[in-house]
Each structure stands twice: as structure tokens, then as C-alpha cells.
Amino acid sequence: QVQLQESGPGLVKPSQTLSLTCTVSGGSITGVGFHWSWIRQHPGKGLEWIGFIYYSGNINSNPSLKSRVSISVDTSKNQFSLKLSSVTAADTAVYYCASAPWGHYYLDHWGQGTLVTVSS
Amino acid sequence: EIVLTQSPGTLSLSPGERGTLSCRASQSVGSGYLAWYQQKPGQAPRLLISGTSSRATGIPDRFSGSGSGADFTLTISRLEPEDFAVYYCQHYGSTPYTFGQGTKLEIK
Numbered sequence: 001q002v003q004l005q006e007s008g009p010g011l012v013k014p015s016q017t018l019s020l021t022c023t024v025s026g027g028s029i030t031g032v033g034f035h036w037s038w039i040r041q042h043p044g045k046g047l048e049w050i051g052f053i054y055y056s057g058n059i060n061s062n063p064s065l066k067s068r069v070s071i072s073v074d075t076s077k078n079q080f081s082l083k084l085s086s087v088t089a090a091d092t093a094v095y096y097c098a099s100a101p102w103g104h105y106y107l108d109h110w111g112q113g114t115l116v117t118v119s120s
Numbered sequence: 121e122i123v124l125t126q127s128p129g130t131l132s133l134s135p136g137e138r139g140t141l142s143c144r145a146s147q148s149v150g151s152g153y154l155a156w157y158q159q160k161p162g163q164a165p166r167l168l169i170s171g172t173s174s175r176a177t178g179i180p181d182r183f184s185g186s187g188s189g190a191d192f193t194l195t196i197s198r199l200e201p202e203d204f205a206v207y208y209c210q211h212y213g214s215t216p217y218t219f220g221q222g223t224k225l226e227i228k
Contacts, residue, residue, distance in 0.1 A: 047157075047165065047208055047219040062216045063121075096164055105212035106155035108176060110164035 002027040002034070004097045004111035012091075012118050018084040022097030022111060029078045030055040035100040036080045037107060038071065040093040048093075052105060053080055087118045122146055122211050126220035132228040139196040141223045143209035148189045150213030156185055156194045159222075160205045168207075169194065201227075 008020035038050040051061030053071045061069045070083040084091060094115050098107040123146040133139055152172040157165035167176040169185035182197040196203055204227050209220040
């Protein structure tokens with residue numbers, strides 16, 4: 001069973017770039033059966049899809065964030081990463097990584113989530 | 121962008137009762153690509169239902185999903201104490217994949 005774990009700084013200054021990594025275990029990130037995704041949840045609020053990546057590098061991201069989002073895969077480490085540039089306090093949220101089965105975009109395995117606070 | 125509206129915002133029921141949660145889309149969701157998740161405080165969401173009505177692995181059969189077009193329902197036939205949580209629907213028929221705002225199921 002696929003397991004995911006987010007890691008990265010819990011505090012980012014405004015205007016800087018938020019960088020998070022998701023480590024995948026129990027499965028290969030190059031496995032043809034998966035898409036890899038980032039989702040966030042603002043404090044006390046609902047869920048927002050950020051984007052998906054396939055191991056080949058094909059990316060699909062939310063238009064509302066597209067200009068600031070970069071998602072990449074490191075196959076040698078079985079990890080994928082999120083970079084969100086020019087952050088503001090509105091980017092303070094719990095960030096989750098998750099997997100989706102190939103050809104579908106529902107999220108069947110989730111990491112535990114990591115809180116990122118944007119503050120000076 | 122498809123907007124998903126969940127109702128009610130909060131549902132107060134007792135264990136053993138039947139729970140019915142609604143998810144209405146602003147336009148038809150293609151191919152029934154609608155999922156439901158359960159989230160408990162401090163935890164990540166857990167997939168319950170995909171493809172409108174397919175239960176995820178390990179999900180009890182008291183959870184069922186139905187609907188078509190733009191109207192979808194999650195039904196919990198007999199509420200167990202562990203079912204009290206927040207429930208989200210999500211469509212994945214076209215980007216951006218959006219979530220509903222959630223229904224909080226609380227103990228009456």
C-alpha cells in the first residue's frame with residue numbers, strides 16, 4: 001500500500017518560495033498506475049486542489065495558482081515536490097500530498113499533511 | 121470551473137440514524153466522476169467513494185453513493201460513533217478539480 005509523507009519548512013516569509021517534498025513508500029513513483037498530487041486546506045476551511053504530476057513530467061495544475069506553481073518528480077529519491085512562489089499570508093494552509101490511480105483524479109492515498117505558515 | 125455546493129452545512133443526528141448528505145454541481149459532472157471523502161479533526165481526508173458509487177477499499181457497506189448529472193448523494197445507513205466527521209465531495213471530470221465546502225456531521 002502506497003504511503004506518502006510531506007516534509008519542508010513550516011514557516012515561510014512573504015514573497016518567498018514555499019518548497020515541499022513528498023516521499024513515496026510502498027510503491028514506485030514511476031509506476032504507471034499513479035498520478036501524484038498536491039492539495040491544500042486553509043485553516044478551518046475546505047480543500048483546494050493544487051496540481052497533479054505524472055512521473056513522465058506531465059503536469060496539470062489549478063489555473064488559480066498556475067503562474068506560481070511548479071511541481072516536479074525526483075525518480076531517484078521516489079519523491080515529488082511542490083514550489084509555490086511569491087507567497088502571501090493567504091497561502092498559509094495545511095499542504096497534503098496524495099496519489100490518484102492512473103486515468104482518474106480522485107485521491108486514494110494521502111499524506112498526513114504539513115502546516116505551512118506565511119509570516120515575517 | 122464546476123462549483124460544488126454541499127448541503128446541509130451541518131447535520132445533527134444520533135448514532136443508529138440514517139444520514140443523507142447532498143452535493144450539487146453547477147453543471148453536469150462528466151461520466152459520474154464524483155468522489156466523497158471523510159475528514160476527522162487533525163487527520164487527512166480519507167477516500168470513501170469514487171465514480172459516484174464505488175466504495176474504496178475497506179469502507180463499510182453502510183456508506184453508499186448515488187446520483188447523476190449534477191446531483192449526488194452520500195448515504196450512511198446506520199451511523200456509528202466513528203462516522204461523525206466532516207464530509208467533502210470532489211469532482212474529477214475536468215480541470216480544475218474542485219471540492220465542495222463540506223458537511224459537518226455531528227452527534228445530536
